[in-house]
Amino acid sequence: MVRATLAVVALVALVYPSSVAGLWPLPRSLQTGSQALTLSSSFSIDSAFTAPDDLKSAISRTLDYVRKDKHERLVVGRGSADASKIKSAPSLNKLSLQLESKTPLSIAQEAIKPFESRDESYTLTVPVNGDAILRANSTLGLFRGLTTFTQLWYTAGDAVYTIEAPITITDKPAYPYRGLMLDTARNFFPVADIKRTLDAMSWVKINTFHWHVVDSQSFPLQIAAFPELSQKGAYSATEVYTPEDVKDIITYAGERGIDVIVEFDVPGHTSIISKSHSDFIACPEAAPWSQFANEPPAGQLRLASPSVISFVQSLFSSLADQFPSRYISTGGDEVNLNCYNKDADTQAQLKKNGQNLEQALSTFVLKIHSTLKGKGKTPVVWEEMVIDHPVGVSNDTIVMVWISSANVRAVVNKGYRVVHAPSDYFYLVSGGWVGNNIPGNSWCDPFKTWQKAYSFNPLANLTAAQTPLVLGGQHLLWAEQSDPSNLDSIVWPRAAASAEVFWTGANQPSGKPRNVDEALPRLHDIRYRFVQRGVKAVALQPLWCALRPGVCNLQA
Amino acid sequence: MVRATLAVVALVALVYPSSVAGLWPLPRSLQTGSQALTLSSSFSIDSAFTAPDDLKSAISRTLDYVRKDKHERLVVGRGSADASKIKSAPSLNKLSLQLESKTPLSIAQEAIKPFESRDESYTLTVPVNGDAILRANSTLGLFRGLTTFTQLWYTAGDAVYTIEAPITITDKPAYPYRGLMLDTARNFFPVADIKRTLDAMSWVKINTFHWHVVDSQSFPLQIAAFPELSQKGAYSATEVYTPEDVKDIITYAGERGIDVIVEFDVPGHTSIISKSHSDFIACPEAAPWSQFANEPPAGQLRLASPSVISFVQSLFSSLADQFPSRYISTGGDEVNLNCYNKDADTQAQLKKNGQNLEQALSTFVLKIHSTLKGKGKTPVVWEEMVIDHPVGVSNDTIVMVWISSANVRAVVNKGYRVVHAPSDYFYLVSGGWVGNNIPGNSWCDPFKTWQKAYSFNPLANLTAAQTPLVLGGQHLLWAEQSDPSNLDSIVWPRAAASAEVFWTGANQPSGKPRNVDEALPRLHDIRYRFVQRGVKAVALQPLWCALRPGVCNLQA
Incomplete structure (x- = not known):
């Protein structure tokens, strides 16, 4: 007894x-x-x-x-x-x-x-x-x-x-990079929503806003040198980020200890540019989309074209001037080879250049990176640029691993620094959004709970010597089924889980490993504080449970 | 060509x-x-x-x-x-x-x-x-x-x-019952949130607000004759529905063509009553909860006790006076037998009554139903009351089928009218919420998309003669992981899917069967209208797709 x-x-x-x-x-x-x-x-x-x-x-x-x-x-x-x-x-x-x-x-x-x-x-x-x-x-x-x-x-x-x-x-x-990625191209987010998100990020010490600002569906970013991109590519004249908006966001973030890393994802994910530069894009809105892209609409920059390369370099140069961060992302995920294989223009250009597609991709990426380095920037890329298409980016390039956490080791083994952005832990989306998909399931299922994210081990499968290559990690919101209506509720408090994983590291102050049992009462606490401050983070349990730590555990 | x-x-x-x-x-x-x-x-x-x-x-x-x-x-x-x-x-x-x-x-x-x-x-x-x-x-x-x-x-x-x-x-x-169930006990919803939801319901012709108002976690309903229930059982003095609030909600609903069917779920799902009437509840907050209830906290009304029966009858009598609807739900789901088997008080009472547990349950339910009928009400119950515990409710009782759509036939075969509320189509929740459940999966997974709900066939497996027994159906929001933060986004536009299933019936006006391809552009439309009217329904697709019907379909 x-x-x-x-x-x-x-x-x-x-x-x-x-x-x-x-x-x-x-x-x-x-x-x-x-x-x-x-x-x-x-x-x-x-x-x-x-x-x-x-x-x-x-x-x-x-x-x-x-x-x-x-x-x-x-x-x-x-x-x-x-x-x-x-x-x-x-x-x-x-x-x-x-x-x-x-x-x-x-x-x-x-x-x-x-x-x-x-x-x-x-x-x-x-x-x-x-x-x-x-x-x-x-x-x-x-x-x-x-x-x-x-x-x-x-x-x-x-x-x-x-x-x-x-x-x-x-x-x-514990780690210098603790981020949140927001996609503002699938659906648009007004500046006020981004600012509210930056506030919330700062409350849990997230220090990087990875801004996936444009994509195939829309081009909301107004760029002074290329006004036609947003004029023809934004969802509407009001669904844009003006240069003043961008400055406002950067300033607001900076004041809250947040670095804004902008991403212009190339050469894929650029279909919308066809609206202003039809000659720059291969397979624009080609059907059936599933043969030309991972999601509709298809369309990729004609990467072998000198005028396209020059345009993209100029655009990155412009971004480099606009964004004070040392880091800028050139993306590089989901390049669709079939799109280029079936594009007569690209094929003719490759022949003219005496290059195959992979060589042309390398030239394309390295020229852009060279432009960025000339501006004092360090490039960031998605994992494909070192795994699927080893285009030869320099070793200071930062690589984001998104397809699977299992791919981290391959990237680190090549000597690159990584940011953890794995879909199997940190994707805030779930469910399919294509129209006539009755079960609605997708590659992104199942829903990634905060507990799953919280259980992430940043050093899994790495040697002690490789540890310094891990910069940190982030949750990511792809916005196919998000806009201001559910921004807060889909992001919070889940994104706080990675914030603690990468700030606190493996252990509690006591030296014991972090664990969801200990974390839950504190996560309830910060969640209710978020709500008090106007961010609509979701409830994790009935209030009855939140008031009684541990009592609603599985084995309680 | x-x-x-x-x-x-x-x-x-x-x-x-x-x-x-x-x-x-x-x-x-x-x-x-x-x-x-x-x-x-x-x-x-x-x-x-x-x-x-x-x-x-x-x-x-x-x-x-x-x-x-x-x-x-x-x-x-x-x-x-x-x-x-x-x-x-x-x-x-x-x-x-x-x-x-x-x-x-x-x-x-x-x-x-x-x-x-x-x-x-x-x-x-x-x-x-x-x-x-x-x-x-x-x-x-x-x-x-x-x-x-x-x-x-x-x-x-x-x-x-x-x-x-x-x-x-x-x-x-096509069907007279088109509902939405809201649980206001796991987490509290202020009157303003309920009113906004009633407005939204009326926009898609939903005509029934099934109000699961109290449960084991909290008792927010102020009842004049039993003020102690909410005094001791509400989450706080402000997280209550006063008689004026209830009247306000009923009036607001009625003006919008919505009938308010209140549910007081008995004998299970009543743990919180132990805070004001400790002698009325068996196994209150017993541990481990999983042996005594389907979720924490355990606790059920001592159904064999004459004083409990009298209390519950009196409470239902009070509800019958307060709610003008012809219908009132006595619940009856998830009765845990172990709780009663281990409750000395209940066992002694059963012995005294010369009844076994099932007989006592029958007496309990039928006495309550008798009270309701005396007030001119038709009782509504969950499916267990006719399948798992055939307590002998009269044939005019309305039965809600929630565990699985496959159970509808068994209920209809017994001659009862049914309301479709199947977890496999119409549950708005998904994911586990117990604390130390790292995958976070649950019985409610996967997420039920609007497409899944929209594909529901109200007459599946029924004979033509049984058709009139189908009153309609509803989506349901159990609020373990919901509160005002995500009310709109978790409910809308998904609940609009069942609204159309039960208003429009099987076919389009053209006579062709309803289908998700045809429905999606219209659902986008009503969703954007919801947003314009202040209800934060979620985006179903990138706006790019919403503007181009069919182009983002799987095979497009």
Whole structure:
């Protein structure tokens, strides 16, 4: 009898340590106490240095969140049992930000540094008495620490409080790339939806917005040098991203510690360009589409054509000027050979060039990459460009693995750095969308739950020496069945799962492996906080379960 | 060469008849022309009789929709090609409503008549010259016709127009029950969300809101005679439906031609009652839950206890007074025998009563049904009450089949009327929600697409003589992973599929069988209309496909 009781107590302590509260992602190192501490009504955040404007704004948002989240603890009674503790608790008057530099770079400037020199580390101490201190090497680190700070506080009546003071956190990401990909071409997303998504990303320390901005279905990006592309290729005159919109998005992202990596996916996925440059596209809207593309409409850039290459180089040059990120993606997935084999123009050009298709593809890609390098950019490609069509991209190229997580090893074995974007873990879509497909199933089925994503091991099948080649990873939203109607609900909170996988790494601060049992209560917590902040993340369980950690587990 | 061309033309005409435009559900009989007609800027709707207030409001909403939908035709160019037609088109000044009665009943009164005497039929004629006429036998029929009328119109610039005049529609539903079930107990839905859903339901002529209002996880329904149930059982003091809220919802539904059938699911699915009446519930929150219930928390009404029976009768009596519908559901799914077998109290009571469990269940259910019949109500039950536990409910009882569509025949063979609610076609949920279930799959997988629902045959495996026993059917939203965040996106437009299955019946107006190819362009249409009206229905395809009917089909 006594043994059984002890076992139960031990189990509860093991699985649901109260010492992680609602933090997401988990910090790398964390100590908490068990004392109550309230936020003073005059609570303020100050800095001993000249804060750049975007840090000032971040401070202001932090104050807003801690006051306005109005998030009650997810326990039966919603924190009413904390009332007496709160009543006698000391209060925190100030959070002081500390930085070595007196005239630091902005968050936005830090956010676009190369991965190897980007510093997101910070330490945060919240004592029971005295001021809280947030220290970092960069404004970007301070911003990450402010984000953590907002997750420490709960509301009960008028009080904003924690019951886990004192708190000491030393934190930095396990991986430098933690992203979210959004496709804005299958269906259009207004700037406001993208901004709301950038906010949500920053709340879980995602630092990369991989913007798959155009595709075969539409070309919403207005490019000053090529206005005809969006004039003829956008869904409408209002469903476009103007240069001002792009600047606005980049600025908004930067202020939130997010690098915007734009993708112009070539040579496939470009059918819509035929509307403005019919001579540039092979097999435009050819039928049956399934013989010419993985989805309708078919259509690919005539990659062997000198004028096409020149056009694409010029377009990438333009993008390179527009996007300050060090990184830019040239795509390269799902090149359909049949489209080129049946395109007389391409065949004639190949003959003229004395090249076969693979050679022409290599020339095409390497010329574009050369243009990008001339602009100081590092290219990013989909896995096909090193596995299916080894076109010879240079070893600094970053490779995104999407077809299967099993392909990572092959890419790493070739010495490339990888970003995990596997469909078998991180695809937010599921289900078929072609019209007369009655079961509606597809290659993307089944639905990838947060638990599945959370169980992803970034280092699976790799040697210790290969570890540094893993930059991180991301969830991805292909928008065939998404638009603003379901953006929040299809992305959140699932994308938070990869955010923690790549920030926290393999283990909890305790040294124990991360696991879904421990994670679920915290994911509930951040999900309800998302909702309070206006992002419609979906419920993971009945509230009854969210208030009773572990009780709705399979074996409970 | 000629043959091939002809074949293509024939195919296009077959699959995408322009003569159905954006109507959803398809009317039973439809003739359209090919002339343009605009809505006059002074367009009005009048009636030669004294319109009840709710019909007046419906007229006002109709005028709003036709003016404010601002829905452009889903074709390449979005109707810009219609400009010249529109310019020279006659305009419609008036829609006249006609009814036999000079002092008709309200829509709400008609909407709660018994199925057999409920009349939703109407005829609508929209001539090229002269007034449009909407004629019906009831205000409910007029309301259905007004709903159809709103779907005739598109916007181009300032014009509101159709290119299919003249239009003649004769319409009535194939089945009297076309529902949507919402579970408001696993997670709470505020009144505003329910009202928005009722609006959306009415747009596709769904006429029944099956309100699964309470369950084991929470008891949000305030009942005047038993205030303790929601006081102790609601998620919070604000997550409740007050008697005023209920009245508000019933009124709002009635004005939109929707009958509200409330369900109090007994004897299972009642764990939360233990919070206010601990002596009424067997195995409350027993662990492991999987031995005592199909989902946590376990807990069932002590069905053999006279005081429990008396309490439940009294509660149903109260519900019968509160809800004007002729129908009320006593639930009865997933009764867990182990819970009762291990409950000493129930075992003692059975012994005292000289009954076994099945006999006690029968007594329990029949006493409740007797109470309901005394109040003029017809009971509704889940299929277990006639298949797994044939408790002897009377033959007028309506049976909802949910476990599998294959079970319909067994129910009908016993002579009961059925409502189709099969998990294999109409469940809006998918995926597991228990905590540590890494694949996340569940009994509810895979995701049921609109195509799957649309392919449902209400008469499968039934004899012609059994046909009248099929009342209709409905989609169902169990809310373990839903709340206001994803209500619209998980329900719409999928629930529109069953709305058409049960309104239109097996065939298109042409006599050809309904099919997903023909339906998809119209479903896109109504989906975009939903979005324009503020309901966040999800995109079914890239807009590129929505603008090009058939081109994104599997074999296109």
